[in-house]
Amino acid sequence: MVSKACTLAPNVLSAQCPTRQALDLIADKWTTLLIYLLSKGKQRYGDLHRQVGGISQKMLTQTLRKLERDGLVTRHVYPEVPPRTEYELTKLGHTLIGPLGALCEWAGAHLAELEQARKRYDHLQKKPSLSA
Amino acid sequence: MVSKACTLAPNVLSAQCPTRQALDLIADKWTTLLIYLLSKGKQRYGDLHRQVGGISQKMLTQTLRKLERDGLVTRHVYPEVPPRTEYELTKLGHTLIGPLGALCEWAGAHLAELEQARKRYDHLQKKPSLSA
DNA sequence: CTGCATCCTAGATGATACTG
DNA sequence: CAGTATCATCTAGGATGCAG
Numbered sequence: 001m002v003s004k005a006c007t008l009a010p011n012v013l014s015a016q017c018p019t020r021q022a023l024d025l026i027a028d029k030w031t032t033l034l035i036y037l038l039s040k041g042k043q044r045y046g047d048l049h050r051q052v053g054g055i056s057q058k059m060l061t062q063t064l065r066k067l068e069r070d071g072l073v074t075r076h077v078y079p080e081v082p083p084r085t086e087y088e089l090t091k092l093g094h095t096l097i098g099p100l101g102a103l104c105e106w107a108g109a110h111l112a113e114l115e116q117a118r119k120r121y122d123h124l125q126k127k128p129s130l131s132a
Numbered sequence: 133m134v135s136k137a138c139t140l141a142p143n144v145l146s147a148q149c150p151t152r153q154a155l156d157l158i159a160d161k162w163t164t165l166l167i168y169l170l171s172k173g174k175q176r177y178g179d180l181h182r183q184v185g186g187i188s189q190k191m192l193t194q195t196l197r198k199l200e201r202d203g204l205v206t207r208h209v210y211p212e213v214p215p216r217t218e219y220e221l222t223k224l225g226h227t228l229i230g231p232l233g234a235l236c237e238w239a240g241a242h243l244a245e246l247e248q249a250r251k252r253y254d255h256l257q258k259k260p261s262l263s264a
Numbered sequence: 265c266t267g268c269a270t271c272c273t274a275g276a277t278g279a280t281a282c283t284g
Numbered sequence: 285c286a287g288t289a290t291c292a293t294c295t296a297g298g299a300t301g302c303a304g
Binding site: 028058059062083 | 276277278279
C-alpha cells in the first residue's frame, strides 16, 4: 500500500495513491455541488433536489449515499409521518471545502486563459488552409 | 471565503461556473497523472506512455490534446525521421499544480478517515440481522 | 516513434413508475 | 416526502489495425 504524503503523488500511477482516490471522490458531476450546498448548513433531500435542479433523484440519492459512506456527510432520518431527512456536512466534509476552494479559485483566476487557449487552439485547427 | 467569484461557486448549479469547468478539467482518470509527470519537465510521448503504464495510446493522445487545447501543455513536434514529440507543462499548467497539490494533501491527510468511514458504513449495512 | 480511425464493452446517468 | 427499482441511453475508455 501507499504510505503518505505526495505533492501530486510518488506513484500516482497506481490507483492506490490518495490522489487518485481524492480525485475519484469529487470527479463526478454532482459531489462538488452537494458539498457546496451543504457547506451552508444542513438541508433536506427535497431542498437539495430543488436547488441542484438538473439532478435526478437517482443521482441525488446515489451521490448523497456515497458522501455518507465516505464520512463526508451525515444523514439524519426523522421517523415522522411525512418523511424528513436532513443531510449535513461532517467535520471531515468541511475540510474538503478548502482544497475544493483552492481549485475553484484557480478556475476563477485562470478561466479566461483557458478559454483563450481553447479558442486559439480551435482557431488554428480550423486554419489548415493558410499555406499548406 | 473567497474574494470574488465563489467559494465553491455562486451558481455552480449551472455548468458555466468555473468550478464545474475546473473539475471537468481534472476529473478524468489521466489528466492529473500527466500533469504530475510533466511537472518534472518535458517528456516524449513514448516516455509518458511507458510511465503511466495502464493508459492506452488513445487516452494518452486524447488527454494530451485536451491539455494542449486548454493551454496547460505545449506540444513540440520535431520534423525528424523517427518522429519525436515533446510535451511540456506551460506556465498556466504549472499553476494547476498548487490546487491539485492541495487536494492531494487533503487526500493524504484524510485517507485513513475515509477508509475508516467507508469500512464502518459497509459494516453497518451488513448488519441488518442484529436483532431482527 | 507518434498518432489517428474504428469497433466494442462497461459503467455512468437520465427518465419513469412504484412504495412506505 | 424520500426513496427504490427498472429500463434506455450515452459516452468514456480499451483493443486493434493502419499510416506518416
